[in-house]
Amino acid sequence: MKLHDLKPTPGSRKDRxxxxxxxGGTDKTAGRxxxxxxxxxxxxxxxxxxxxRSRLIARLPKRGFNNVGTTYEIVKLSQLDGIEADTLDRTxxxxxxxxxxxxxxxxxxxxGEVTRALTIHVDAASQAAIQAVEAAGGKVILPEAQTSTDDAKAE
Incomplete structure (x- = not known):
C-alpha cells in the first residue's frame, strides 16, 4: 500500500x-x-x-463622562536597563x-532607574521619566506639538 492508494472508506465522507x-431537494427556498x-x-x-420595545441599554439612564482617550504602548525605564544601544526609538x-x-x-x-546616558525618541513621557533620563545624562525627544501659530501659517 502506498500513499497515493489511500482512499476514505466508502460512505464515511459525505458531500456538503x-x-x-x-x-434536487433544497432548491427554490433553500430550506428557509x-x-x-x-x-x-x-x-x-x-x-x-x-x-x-426600546432596548434595555437605551432605557437605562446615562451618567458621567466617557473619556475615549489615547491608549499608549508603555515602556518602563526598568526595561531599558540591559539594552546596549545609546539611541532608542520605536523600531x-x-x-x-x-x-x-x-x-x-x-x-x-x-x-525603575536609568544608569547611563540614553537618547530616547517616544511619543509621550511622564515628567518623572524625563527627569530620571536627564539626571543620568541622557535626553528624551518628544514630537513637536502643533501650536496655533503653526496652524495660522499653513492657511
Missing part, C-alpha cells in the same frame, strides 16, 4: 449540502420557508432586539519586543 442550487424577514439574505434581528523597541501594537503611540514611564 448545497442549498439553492437548482432542483416562504417569505418573511428570516427568509431574506442578511436579515435577522440584532443581538439586543427585544420584540420592538528599536519593536525589535527588542517592548512594543507590540504598531498603531499605538509609545509612552515612557518612570518605573
Amino acid at each position: 449540502k448545497r442549498v439553492g442550487r437548482g432542483p 420557508g416562504h417569505k418573511g424577514q428570516k427568509s431574506r439574505s442578511g436579515a435577522g434581528k440584532g443581538q439586543f432586539f427585544e420584540g420592538g 528599536a523597541f519593536e525589535v527588542l519586543g517592548l512594543v507590540r501594537r504598531r498603531g499605538r503611540p509609545v509612552k515612557l514611564l518612570a518605573s
Whole structure:
C-alpha cells in the first residue's frame, strides 16, 4: 500500500449540502420557508432586539463622562536597563519586543532607574521619566506639538 492508494472508506465522507442550487431537494427556498424577514439574505434581528420595545441599554439612564482617550504602548525605564544601544526609538523597541501594537503611540514611564546616558525618541513621557533620563545624562525627544501659530501659517 502506498500513499497515493489511500482512499476514505466508502460512505464515511459525505458531500456538503448545497442549498439553492437548482432542483434536487433544497432548491427554490433553500430550506428557509416562504417569505418573511428570516427568509431574506442578511436579515435577522440584532443581538439586543427585544420584540420592538426600546432596548434595555437605551432605557437605562446615562451618567458621567466617557473619556475615549489615547491608549499608549508603555515602556518602563526598568526595561531599558540591559539594552546596549545609546539611541532608542520605536523600531528599536519593536525589535527588542517592548512594543507590540504598531498603531499605538509609545509612552515612557518612570518605573525603575536609568544608569547611563540614553537618547530616547517616544511619543509621550511622564515628567518623572524625563527627569530620571536627564539626571543620568541622557535626553528624551518628544514630537513637536502643533501650536496655533503653526496652524495660522499653513492657511
